[in-house]
Amino acid sequence: xxxxxxxxxxxxxxxxxxxxxxxxxxxxxxxxxxxxxxxxxxxxxxxxxxxxxxxxxxxxxxxxxxxxxxxxxxxxxxxxxxxxxxxxxxxxxxxxxxxx
Amino acid sequence: xxxxxxxxxxxxxxxxxxxxxxxxxxxxxxxxxxxxxxxxxxxxxxxxxxxxxxxxxxxxxxxxxxxxxxxxxxxxxxxxxxxxxxxxxxxxxxxxxxxxxxxxxxxxxxxxxxxxxxxxxxxxxxxxxxxxxxxxxxxxxxxxxxxxxxxxxxxxxxxxxxxxxxxxxxxxxxxxxxxxxxxxxxxxxxxxxxxxxxxxxxxxxxxxxxxxxxxxxxxxxxxxxxxxxxxxxxxxxxxxxxxxxxxxxxxxxxxxxxxxxxxxxxxxxxxxxxxxxxxxxxxxxxxxxxxxxxxxxxxxxxxxxxxxxxxxxxxxxxxxxxxxxxxxxxxxxxxxxxxxxxxxxxxxxxxxxxxxxxxxxxxxxxxxxxxxxxxxxxxxxxxxxxxxxxxxxxxxxxxxxxxxxxxxxxxxxxxxxxxxxxxxxxxxxxxxxxxxxxxxxxxxxxxxxxxxxxxxxxxxxxxxxxxxxxxxxxxxxxxxxxxxxxxxxxxxxxxxxxxxxxxxxxxxxxxxxxxxxxxxxxxxxxxxxxxxxxxxxxxxxx
Numbered sequence: 001x002x003x004x005x006x007x008x009x010x011x012x013x014x015x016x017x018x019x020x021x022x023x024x025x026x027x028x029x030x031x032x033x034x035x036x037x038x039x040x041x042x043x044x045x046x047x048x049x050x051x052x053x054x055x056x057x058x059x060x061x062x063x064x065x066x067x068x069x070x071x072x073x074x075x076x077x078x079x080x081x082x083x084x085x086x087x088x089x090x091x092x093x094x095x096x097x098x099x100x
Numbered sequence: 101x102x103x104x105x106x107x108x109x110x111x112x113x114x115x116x117x118x119x120x121x122x123x124x125x126x127x128x129x130x131x132x133x134x135x136x137x138x139x140x141x142x143x144x145x146x147x148x149x150x151x152x153x154x155x156x157x158x159x160x161x162x163x164x165x166x167x168x169x170x171x172x173x174x175x176x177x178x179x180x181x182x183x184x185x186x187x188x189x190x191x192x193x194x195x196x197x198x199x200x201x202x203x204x205x206x207x208x209x210x211x212x213x214x215x216x217x218x219x220x221x222x223x224x225x226x227x228x229x230x231x232x233x234x235x236x237x238x239x240x241x242x243x244x245x246x247x248x249x250x251x252x253x254x255x256x257x258x259x260x261x262x263x264x265x266x267x268x269x270x271x272x273x274x275x276x277x278x279x280x281x282x283x284x285x286x287x288x289x290x291x292x293x294x295x296x297x298x299x300x301x302x303x304x305x306x307x308x309x310x311x312x313x314x315x316x317x318x319x320x321x322x323x324x325x326x327x328x329x330x331x332x333x334x335x336x337x338x339x340x341x342x343x344x345x346x347x348x349x350x351x352x353x354x355x356x357x358x359x360x361x362x363x364x365x366x367x368x369x370x371x372x373x374x375x376x377x378x379x380x381x382x383x384x385x386x387x388x389x390x391x392x393x394x395x396x397x398x399x400x401x402x403x404x405x406x407x408x409x410x411x412x413x414x415x416x417x418x419x420x421x422x423x424x425x426x427x428x429x430x431x432x433x434x435x436x437x438x439x440x441x442x443x444x445x446x447x448x449x450x451x452x453x454x455x456x457x458x459x460x461x462x463x464x465x466x467x468x469x470x471x472x473x474x475x476x477x478x479x480x481x482x483x484x485x486x487x488x489x490x491x492x493x494x495x496x497x498x499x500x501x502x503x504x505x506x507x508x509x510x511x512x513x514x515x516x517x518x519x520x521x522x523x524x525x526x527x528x529x530x531x532x533x534x535x536x537x538x539x540x541x542x543x544x545x546x547x548x549x550x551x552x553x554x555x556x557x558x559x560x561x562x563x564x565x566x567x568x569x570x571x572x573x574x575x576x577x578x579x580x581x582x583x584x585x586x587x588x589x590x591x592x593x594x595x596x597x598x599x600x601x602x603x604x605x606x607x608x609x610x611x612x613x614x615x616x617x618x619x620x621x622x623x624x625x626x627x628x629x630x631x632x633x634x635x636x637x638x639x640x641x642x
Contacts, residue, residue, distance in 0.1 A: 024363070070386040077206060
């Protein structure tokens with residue numbers, strides 16, 4: 001399965017795949033690099049510029065991996081949302097016996 | 101309160117900036133009053149229809165409070181640039197955006213307490229919902245109190261106003277638009293406040309760096325003072341040790357693991373609770389993910405600006421020993437070095453920082469008190485009108501409680517490290533387990549909360565004060581508490597029955613959690629409620 005896959009069916013997108021793991025890891029790495037990089041840039045240190053650039057690259061790669069999948073999940077879930085919200089209100093109002 | 105005072109003199113232009121800003125904020129309440137009063141969902145979630153950048157701005161501005169520059173100023177002045185790893189706990193957003201945010205958004209729970217009711221079943225779930233909603237009502241009151249106490253401290257420092265006035269005045273202004281427009285007022289004001297705060301923080305921090313002689317001069321002055329290590333975020337005093345006046349690799353690793361792995365869970369950090377509200381107010385799962393991701397990243401970005409401006413403060417004032425004095429470093433750099441006219445803009449920025457946090461926590465506390473306590477337990481048949489009215493009364497209740505608490509708070513830094521980090525230690529693993537493991541049940545989570553509350557106070561405050569335990573460094577406290585609390589919830593998990601299978605299947609189909617859910621997933625497939633993607637591929641091949 002390509003890491004930079006663009007087309008997802010709704011059912012495929014609902015499953016957890018390596019794309020989610022890669023997105024989470026790259027996202028954390030990007031935070032780390034940007035935190036250090038911005039401080040380094042403000043102190044005008046070479047390591048700051050290099051680290052910040054690496055953080056931006058991580059962010060771009062992360063978005064390319066996860067964005068198509070997130071779009072597919074969102075489209076699928078929106079079709080079910082009204083039904084789920086109705087059930088949620090029944091739970092709050094203690095009207096859950098009809099679901100069994 | 102500190103004895104230190106600056107007594108700033110404002111020009112008419114400075115007061116004009118301040119007045120304009122206050123008018124702009126209260127207008128938010130009036131403009132969005134009609135939307136906020138329509139229903140419970142509008143009053144607390146803005147109708148669940150926001151594009152990602154609005155909740156993202158709210159995440160940023162909510163977590164930029166008056167006490168935040170004091171806290172970050174305190175840790176950077178004490179530890180140098182390696183102190184940025186303390187506020188790096190915001191990195192939980194990096195992982196959460198693509199894991200727990202997605203799961204929580206799909207659950208549609210209005211609050212974390214309501215999610216407990218969807219994830220768990222029976223009496224345990226109800227006890228958890230009741231407990232979390234009561235706890236969060238109090239915690240939000242507590243947050244409003246400590247942020248207001250910080251504002252009281254700033255106003256005393258700047259104008260010599262009595263603390264009670266600084267604590268109550270600006271918080272009361274904020275209460276006007278929260279009471280009128282609910283979350284609509286919060287989110288719209290947060291967007292403006294986020295932009296203003298971002299500009300002001302950047303401007304003042306860069307100003308401070310320039311005042312200290314510029315970036316390279318800061319580095320060379322640190323070297324000249326024999327403090328060059330302060331510019332290195334990876335300077336550690338050894339791999340591990342028990343001296344709380346040292347910063348070890350284990351401190352760094354603990355903070356890093358706690359933040360990133362913690363992003364898989366829900367409720368590990370007190371920041372999760374306001375973020376949960378922002379997640380549900382986003383219009384889609386994708387918007388929710390990006391709002392948390394971008395909001396978290398902008399706070400990390402902001403921390404680095406503050407950190408370097410505190411290094412600038414350090415090279416100008418290197419020998420301050422009082423925590424109460426050096427944690428005001430960023431404010432001093434702004435008020436002592438910016439010209440007249442810009443001082444008012446700086447103060448407006450501080451008000452923005454203050455109001456955005458107060459507004460979010462007033463509305464959030466009212467959400468728990470209204471949705472989970474009033475609506476679920478006291479009046480399940482309440483009409484939308486009654487719910488909005490209850491929301492407003494609860495907002496007022498939290499405001500008044502916070503004023504009382506705020507008058508008793510002294511040191512900002514030690515409270516924050518305790519509340520943000522150590523108090524989360526014991527429930528850190530359980531908060532992950534409840535997301536990733538079907539067998540972890542309501543009794544286990546409830547027991548971890550109770551054990552954590554008792555043990556965190558014992559280990560951090562009571563036993564060291566009695567001389568039973570030495571004062572331990574934060575990283576040891578964290579793992580010690582995590583281990584001690586595990587001794588309670590692991591047996592409880594296996595000695596009590598799993599949650600009701602039907603309930604778990606319904607939750608699984610709706611939220612699609614990550615992790616060890618195989619028995620529940622198999623049951624959902626057997627009932628024809630979900631189709632695994634592998635089956636689709638097989639059908640396509642046939």
